[in-house]
Amino acid sequence: MLSSAARLGWVAIALAVAVPALADELQEASKLLKAGQHKQALERVNKALAAKPRDPQARFLKGIILTEQGSTKEAIEVFTKLTQDYPELPEPYNNLAVIYASQGQYDRARTALEQSIRTHPSYATAYENLGDVYAKLASQAYDKALQIDSSNAAAKNKLALVRDLVGSPAPVALKEPATPSVEKPKPAPAAVDPSAEVMKAVSGWAAAWSDKNAEAYLAYYAAEFKTPGGEPRADWEKTRRDRISAPKSISVSLDSPKVTMNGADRATVTFRQNYRSDLLKSTSRKTLVFVRSGGGWKIVEEKSG
Amino acid sequence: MRALVLTALLCWAAAAAGATPEDRLSGVFQAIEANRLDEALKRVDALIRDHPNFRLAHLVRGDLLLARARPLETFGNVAKTVPGERIDGLREEALARLRAQRQRPGGDRVPRYVLQLHPDQKHALVVDSRRSRLYVFGNDRGMPRLVTDYYVTLGKNGMEKTREGDQKTPVGVYHVTGNLPRKKLTDFYGAGAFPINYPNEWDRRLGRDGYGIWLHGVPSDVYSRPPRSSDGCIVLANPDLESIGRHVQVGLTPVIIADEIEWTDAAAIERERAALAGALEQWRSDWQSRDTERYLAHYSSRFASKEGQKLDAWAAHKRKVNAAKRWIKVGVSRVAMLRYPRERDFVVVTFNQDYRSNSLSNVMRKRQYWMKEGAAWKIIYEGSG
Numbered sequence: 001m002l003s004s005a006a007r008l009g010w011v012a013i014a015l016a017v018a019v020p021a022l023a024d025e026l027q028e029a030s031k032l033l034k035a036g037q038h039k040q041a042l043e044r045v046n047k048a049l050a051a052k053p054r055d056p057q058a059r060f061l062k063g064i065i066l067t068e069q070g071s072t073k074e075a076i077e078v079f080t081k082l083t084q085d086y087p088e089l090p091e092p093y094n095n096l097a098v099i100y101a102s103q104g105q106y107d108r109a110r111t112a113l114e115q116s117i118r119t120h121p122s123y124a125t126a127y128e129n130l131g132d133v134y135a136k137l138a139s140q141a142y143d144k145a146l147q148i149d150s151s152n153a154a155a156k157n158k159l160a161l162v163r164d165l166v167g168s169p170a171p172v173a174l175k176e177p178a179t180p181s182v183e184k185p186k187p188a189p190a191a192v193d194p195s196a197e198v199m200k201a202v203s204g205w206a207a208a209w210s211d212k213n214a215e216a217y218l219a220y221y222a223a224e225f226k227t228p229g230g231e232p233r234a235d236w237e238k239t240r241r242d243r244i245s246a247p248k249s250i251s252v253s254l255d256s257p258k259v260t261m262n263g264a265d266r267a268t269v270t271f272r273q274n275y276r277s278d279l280l281k282s283t284s285r286k287t288l289v290f291v292r293s294g295g296g297w298k299i300v301e302e303k304s305g
Numbered sequence: 306m307r308a309l310v311l312t313a314l315l316c317w318a319a320a321a322a323g324a325t326p327e328d329r330l331s332g333v334f335q336a337i338e339a340n341r342l343d344e345a346l347k348r349v350d351a352l353i354r355d356h357p358n359f360r361l362a363h364l365v366r367g368d369l370l371l372a373r374a375r376p377l378e379t380f381g382n383v384a385k386t387v388p389g390e391r392i393d394g395l396r397e398e399a400l401a402r403l404r405a406q407r408q409r410p411g412g413d414r415v416p417r418y419v420l421q422l423h424p425d426q427k428h429a430l431v432v433d434s435r436r437s438r439l440y441v442f443g444n445d446r447g448m449p450r451l452v453t454d455y456y457v458t459l460g461k462n463g464m465e466k467t468r469e470g471d472q473k474t475p476v477g478v479y480h481v482t483g484n485l486p487r488k489k490l491t492d493f494y495g496a497g498a499f500p501i502n503y504p505n506e507w508d509r510r511l512g513r514d515g516y517g518i519w520l521h522g523v524p525s526d527v528y529s530r531p532p533r534s535s536d537g538c539i540v541l542a543n544p545d546l547e548s549i550g551r552h553v554q555v556g557l558t559p560v561i562i563a564d565e566i567e568w569t570d571a572a573a574i575e576r577e578r579a580a581l582a583g584a585l586e587q588w589r590s591d592w593q594s595r596d597t598e599r600y601l602a603h604y605s606s607r608f609a610s611k612e613g614q615k616l617d618a619w620a621a622h623k624r625k626v627n628a629a630k631r632w633i634k635v636g637v638s639r640v641a642m643l644r645y646p647r648e649r650d651f652v653v654v655t656f657n658q659d660y661r662s663n664s665l666s667n668v669m670r671k672r673q674y675w676m677k678e679g680a681a682w683k684i685i686y687e688g689s690g
Contacts, residue, residue, distance in 0.1 A: 132374065134370045134371065134374040135374040137370045138370035138371035138374065139367070141363045141364070141367035142363070142367040142383045145360045145361065145363035146383065146391050147360065148385070272526065282491075283525075
């Protein structure tokens, strides 16, 4: 505890000897951010970072701008790097937790907040946020107990994003580490979240099935789809067409779908499938493996149980 | 937190070694009582990892997490608006499981119902509906000896089934009549099913109807169901149903369903068994003696046969048959005696009857219902068993 408190003291002293030019740049960026001008704010910060690539204050501010912009993946990267380079700072952990929580990743949020508190045991914001995360985890556990679909409950994220490092009023620089490294900014990620696209494909697949629209349903299967019994594609398609046309009505609904990205172009989706027709009612656990292809996301594997 | 500890104020003996999910849940509650909440959370996390569909464990986990954010008001402190009975079902399951763990009967206690098992009956199943519990007894030279016990779900409308669709579980003495494996059933029945012979002869006589009372498992998406939520069936967790499956003998294993098991000791059982065995022996020897009036004196005025014959018709028929015999020999073996729950001094007796006479011989399994009238045991029903 003592050593981390001492280090924080050192940080506070370092803040006092800020480089004026950089401070101006960051102050300007801060103002732009407050005014909601994210793009311009980011330009300013990037300019500051071009001069001092490892400056924690500038990187921290960049993380906040990216978070507010919704560039979640990049923001996570910025804050994660900060926790690696300056593990004694509680704020980057806190902000990471806020982002994880907003994605519904409460277990990761919990871990990040516990680390934040470990670095700075009296850090009130992290405690408050941790309380909210525990409440959220509790709510998820209750949902499982009562079999309520918690994926629909658009959880409003009350967690507090911290805007300043060690509560300093003006953005200022920390002492630079001995070996400065040049970091190239990464290219901006695609604007659309791929897991949302996959989710859309899953819903479309279930809807086509429910509509008894065999053509639309089969169109969700990639050319390289592995048929379950290894039978020829044409045979499998015929079986599926028969199964889809036989009942008078079909309703397929999905419970708790979960998308896991395996790289950028492959995704695994697991869910509970509730199938109901006038002939049969069944519930099963299902896994669909999607790959990105020209026309969107297509199924290459389908497993039950 | 205090509320959580208070609700968990069920202190029971340390859980046995071969930890079932229920034992492990007890371990979680023990840690809560000892105020070792981190350990409790770790234990419940591990339990959920192994049994992700154990909803009650998720509820307890919710409480343990929420307790870190704010004080709890109740066990199952769910904030969302959900139908109250869904939380109540889980709370009742918690109480039923923990009570059963705490109030496990002593090794020398036996249920009053199992007076005698015959040598081929390896086990008897006895259900205590108040405790939501099924006890498995082994056959220790005719006497019941507790082997293990399981949490069960029973009818949502309670006990004593009388009508089709009343969603109640029957009370009485039954036996397993079939074994339906998992692959012949939908997922709803889980690991398998064992139908029982409801309505039995006595139920029919009382005009009770309905059918399809089974012991069965649970769907794959749950570990267990709330204590009162079946349509009358006896529902067990799939691993529990599978272990029972190893004990069940179709056509032989008794299933006795009681409101609340009356526990007694071996000496009391032996007294009751000996008295009834005496009456049965007297009936046998009186039949064999061809003194038909003495033989008929064993039958109650309320007697009816399987075919619906009342005492007068039965007596007339027996007098005629016996008068034509020069000699009769009756052997009785493989006797089982099971007392009927809820009824006073009412016992189902099943045995092998070896009948020989100068004109006819046959061997059959016979079932009689004996009832005490005044000081004497009388037969109120007789038919093939």
